[in-house]
Amino acid sequence: MNQQGKISFQKSTLLVPENPVIPFIEGDGIGPDIWSAAVKVIDRAVEICWRGKRHIIWKEVLAGEKAYKRTGRWLPRETIDAFQEYRVGIKGPLTTPVGEGFRSLNVALRQKLDLYACVRPIRYFPGVPSPVKEPQKVDMVVFRENTEDVYAGLELEAGRKETRDLANYLRKAHGWDISRDSGIGIKPISKSASQRLVKAAIDFALSKNRRSVTFVHKGNIQKFTEGAFRSWGYEIARLDYRDKIVTWEEIQESPPEGKLLIKDAIADIFFQQALLRPEDFDVIATTNLNGDYISDALAAQVGGVGMAPGANINYHKGYAIFEATHGTAPKYAGLNKVNPTSLILSGAMMLEFLGWPEAAKKIESGLEKTFASRKVTYDLARLMDGATEVSCSHFSELVCENMAKG
Numbered sequence: 001m002n003q004q005g006k007i008s009f010q011k012s013t014l015l016v017p018e019n020p021v022i023p024f025i026e027g028d029g030i031g032p033d034i035w036s037a038a039v040k041v042i043d044r045a046v047e048i049c050w051r052g053k054r055h056i057i058w059k060e061v062l063a064g065e066k067a068y069k070r071t072g073r074w075l076p077r078e079t080i081d082a083f084q085e086y087r088v089g090i091k092g093p094l095t096t097p098v099g100e101g102f103r104s105l106n107v108a109l110r111q112k113l114d115l116y117a118c119v120r121p122i123r124y125f126p127g128v129p130s131p132v133k134e135p136q137k138v139d140m141v142v143f144r145e146n147t148e149d150v151y152a153g154l155e156l157e158a159g160r161k162e163t164r165d166l167a168n169y170l171r172k173a174h175g176w177d178i179s180r181d182s183g184i185g186i187k188p189i190s191k192s193a194s195q196r197l198v199k200a201a202i203d204f205a206l207s208k209n210r211r212s213v214t215f216v217h218k219g220n221i222q223k224f225t226e227g228a229f230r231s232w233g234y235e236i237a238r239l240d241y242r243d244k245i246v247t248w249e250e251i252q253e254s255p256p257e258g259k260l261l262i263k264d265a266i267a268d269i270f271f272q273q274a275l276l277r278p279e280d281f282d283v284i285a286t287t288n289l290n291g292d293y294i295s296d297a298l299a300a301q302v303g304g305v306g307m308a309p310g311a312n313i314n315y316h317k318g319y320a321i322f323e324a325t326h327g328t329a330p331k332y333a334g335l336n337k338v339n340p341t342s343l344i345l346s347g348a349m350m351l352e353f354l355g356w357p358e359a360a361k362k363i364e365s366g367l368e369k370t371f372a373s374r375k376v377t378y379d380l381a382r383l384m385d386g387a388t389e390v391s392c393s394h395f396s397e398l399v400c401e402n403m404a405k406g
């Protein structure tokens with residue numbers, strides 16, 4: 001195999017050279033602080049595991065404020081081309097430009113590369129302050145559909161002629177009485193997008209020996225969108241995984257040994273159950289808006305968005321962008337103060353995706369030891385008894401030292 005250069009994708013498999021080129025976007029606001037902390041940890045983990053045999057060649061690409069200053073564009077074509085060419089990349093948070101051609105650079109990147117699965121693992125690191133009594137019971141991976149739903153950007157503003165025309169059409173065709181001063185948004189949920197997301201969640205659950213996949217939806221109210229998501233989920237589970245799964249309706253008690261349980265929950269009760277009985281949930285497959293709320297709510301249980309990694313993935317084409325799940329926190333920009341864990345853990349997810357799980361595990365154990373030593377950034381230090389506050393860069397140095405200790 002080619003030892004240096006581009007990752008390729010053949011027969012549904014990612015082929016990763018020993019020295020892959022990986023594009024990165026530093027990000028806006030606190031982006032440069034957390035990126036320089038995270039890249040040190042990622043490189044050190046690879047170095048410890050393979051002593052130079054493997055090494056990532058980082059390639060900076062521009063997006064956000066840095067791109068706008070240098071090129072006059074928020075998301076240059078070359079950036080999208082680089083992610084397409086090199087397949088796997090990583091990014092810090094980006095400012096959402098107000099009044100530009102698109103609402104969010106993140107949404108634009110996800111749509112342009114058809115990164116249909118937003119994957120967010122949520123697990124607890126002992127010692128990290130949490131608002132719940134038993135945060136160690138939270139161990140879930142959320143698969144959020146990333147291309148449809150009210151995020152598709154299909155909205156018309158109140159008061160415009162085209163909005164009134166659509167309301168008139170809907171009144172005539174369906175008898176829908178939409179108030180004349182309404183804005184109108186469209187919520188498309190397709191069978192194809194729902195089933196490819198559900199398949200990604202089930203494939204992941206099977207490959208990692210997880211116990212269950214829960215479809216979270218509002219199908220009791222939105223029958224033909226959220227309800228259809230649920231029905232299509234069960235349909236594809238039974239069609240494509242018949243001998244590997246068992247559904248809720250088919251069993252009285254625990255699922256038989258070795259079978260993945262497929263179940264569902266209505267979104268509002270899910271929020272309650274995730275707090276009261278988090279151990280009942282494992283892999284979650286859900287629609288776009290539900291997934292957005294759920295990921296941040298679960299992250300809060302394990303210490304907040306500063307702790308939660310994320311990835312946007314197209315499993316069919318072999319494209320993935322790993323990212324910090326929080327925003328640019330502009331008031332902390334350049335202060336070397338914030339918590340880089342979200343981006344560090346996103347880097348660990350990326351290493352796992354590359355087929356380098358040894359390095360991902362190194363990072364997790366380095367973080368575990370650092371949290372246990374109570375030397376943490378301000379956000380955790382203020383909530384932790386006996387903690388020593390350290391800077392963003394110092395925190396990453398401590399993680400590197402702890403990784404080296406074995």
Ligand code: NAD
Nearest residue numbers: 092093094095096106306325326327328329338339340379
């Ligand atoms: P935010 O996540 O940037 O910050 C909210 C607060 O959370 C901060 O003030 C800070 O107190 C805390 N915080 C966030 N990250 C932290 C970290 N790593 N360590 C410690 N504390 C941290 O959310 P916001 O203020 O709503 O958004 C600011 C900007 O970020 C907006 O332009 C928004 O569009 C953008 N944004 C980008 C992404 C992304 O790129 N994926 C995600 C969310 C928001």
